[in-house]
Amino acid sequence: MSEPMNIFSNQSLNLEKIKAIGYDMDYTLIHYHTHLWEQLAYDTLLEYIHNHYTPTPNLTFDPTAVIRGLILDIELGNILKVCQFGQVNTAYHGHTPLSSAEIDELYGKETVHLAKERYVFLNTLFSLSTGCLFSQLIDANDRQQLKQTYTYYALYAMLKQATVYTHLESKLKNTIMQNPEKYIDQNPLTIEALKEQKACGKKLFLVTNSNWQYTDAIMSHTFNQSCDHKNWQSLFDLIICNAQKPRFFSSDQDAFMVDTATQMLKPCLKISHEHKIYHGTNAHLVEEFLKTSGKEILYVGDHMYTDINVSKRVFGWRTCLIIRELESEIQALNDYQTTIQELITMRRQRNQLTQQINRMMLDADLHQMPLLNIQSLNESVHTLSEIIVKYEEKVNQINNKKWGLHMKVGLQKSHLARQIERYADLYAAGVYAFHYTSPNCFFDNISRPMPHEINFWPL
Ligand SMILES: [Mg+2]
Numbered sequence: 001m002s003e004p005m006n007i008f009s010n011q012s013l014n015l016e017k018i019k020a021i022g023y024d025m026d027y028t029l030i031h032y033h034t035h036l037w038e039q040l041a042y043d044t045l046l047e048y049i050h051n052h053y054t055p056t057p058n059l060t061f062d063p064t065a066v067i068r069g070l071i072l073d074i075e076l077g078n079i080l081k082v083c084q085f086g087q088v089n090t091a092y093h094g095h096t097p098l099s100s101a102e103i104d105e106l107y108g109k110e111t112v113h114l115a116k117e118r119y120v121f122l123n124t125l126f127s128l129s130t131g132c133l134f135s136q137l138i139d140a141n142d143r144q145q146l147k148q149t150y151t152y153y154a155l156y157a158m159l160k161q162a163t164v165y166t167h168l169e170s171k172l173k174n175t176i177m178q179n180p181e182k183y184i185d186q187n188p189l190t191i192e193a194l195k196e197q198k199a200c201g202k203k204l205f206l207v208t209n210s211n212w213q214y215t216d217a218i219m220s221h222t223f224n225q226s227c228d229h230k231n232w233q234s235l236f237d238l239i240i241c242n243a244q245k246p247r248f249f250s251s252d253q254d255a256f257m258v259d260t261a262t263q264m265l266k267p268c269l270k271i272s273h274e275h276k277i278y279h280g281t282n283a284h285l286v287e288e289f290l291k292t293s294g295k296e297i298l299y300v301g302d303h304m305y306t307d308i309n310v311s312k313r314v315f316g317w318r319t320c321l322i323i324r325e326l327e328s329e330i331q332a333l334n335d336y337q338t339t340i341q342e343l344i345t346m347r348r349q350r351n352q353l354t355q356q357i358n359r360m361m362l363d364a365d366l367h368q369m370p371l372l373n374i375q376s377l378n379e380s381v382h383t384l385s386e387i388i389v390k391y392e393e394k395v396n397q398i399n400n401k402k403w404g405l406h407m408k409v410g411l412q413k414s415h416l417a418r419q420i421e422r423y424a425d426l427y428a429a430g431v432y433a434f435h436y437t438s439p440n441c442f443f444d445n446i447s448r449p450m451p452h453e454i455n456f457w458p459l
Pocket residue numbers: 024025026027028301302303
């Protein structure tokens with residue numbers, strides 16, 4: 001199956017017109033074994049909460065408890081899967097599923113909007129561990145297994161504070177630096193893709209929030225063997241660490257040169273060709289250095305907000321989202337394509353039959369027309385509906401028994417899918433996917449038709 005290797009486009013994009021390509025590092029150029037990383041994060045957070053806030057019952061990490069793209073409702077203690085229109089489709093209170101009636105009562109008049117304080121989008125570095133532990137703490141709180149009864153806001157605040165107070169990210173990164181083979185999950189084609197882009201005259205630059213020590217250790221481990229002079233830095237025209245995205249894009253934060261021998265920082269007013277490695281800086285200075293701007297720059301990252309949304313919104317850079325889950329998502333679609341097709345066909349049949357029945361009833365009322373076959377038609381709708389419910393259950397459990405596919409809510413697009421469509425010009429499962437296309441490829445996107453155009457607008 002070749003699809004996971006593809007780059008998918010939401011908007012037309014001619015790579016020939018791209019002069020510079022910027023890369024995020026963590027989960028973009030460097031992939032980690034997510035479950036190992038999240039297990040470490042979970043253990044660290046749980047230990048801190050247990051020691052500093054409240055004793056907790058015996059809890060263990062469940063990597064399938066949540067998926068990327070879900071939304072926490074920290075007011076009511078619910079975990080939500082939301083469709084593209086902001087309506088809640090699936091909800092769990094802790095680990096207890098909410099019925100359709102309960103969802104309707106709580107969210108029937110509510111459009112879930114991420115600007116509201118009560119909603120937290122699971123799109124951070126520690127989404128799986130945080131989401132899993134939050135749902136477990138909700139259950140423990142409701143069963144009065146904690147030191148006191150907390151509000152759900154307080155439980156979430158506890159988790160957030162634990163993330164900061166444990167210096168979680170640096171703790172994990174120290175563990176990874178000591179044993180990179182165990183945690184890094186690398187595709188050898190990533191470096192091929194970078195070399196091809198460079199050979200085609202693209203300027204390459206790295207913008208990572210990680211510090212220099214970690215960046216150098218991990219990039220050296222992963223890429224040095226395949227680089228000129230056995231040095232990964234030869235791949236890039238510019239390397240920026242501690243970028244503090246999104247501030248890198250949204251402010252004029254100061255620039256510092258990194259002295260790699262002493263780890264000392266030296267303030268500077270601009271980025272120069274005499275020095276390659278910087279700390280902080282901002283996107284204005286990068287554009288000045290690259291002598292290009294806006295649509296001639298492509299930025300590739302895995303974080304919907306700090307990499308994709310803000311770079312496009314503030315600077316008009318073209319964007320490519322790396323979404324690792326795409327590999328298993330496409331595999332699952334392949335495995336279940338017959339089921340999905342059959343469900344769509346049955347839903348269409350039921351819709352046609354229902355319309356036919358409604359028309360007949362109306363004609364009988366208004367024009368005293370006979371109700372021929374009405375009973376058999378009603379039976380067909382009833383039978384179809386029973387089968388459809390079973391199929392829908394199956395489709396809603398593809399890839400994850402609780403949450404189903406990342407990009408779908410039933411047969412609709414999920415909130416995550418809508419965000420990808422809106423902010424990412426391109427998306428792919430990994431940077432390696434660029435190896436399967438030319439660095440000057442033209443992604444000619446012909447947008448999907450509106451419902452009224454379907455008969456006239458072939459796909
Ligand atoms: Mg990243």
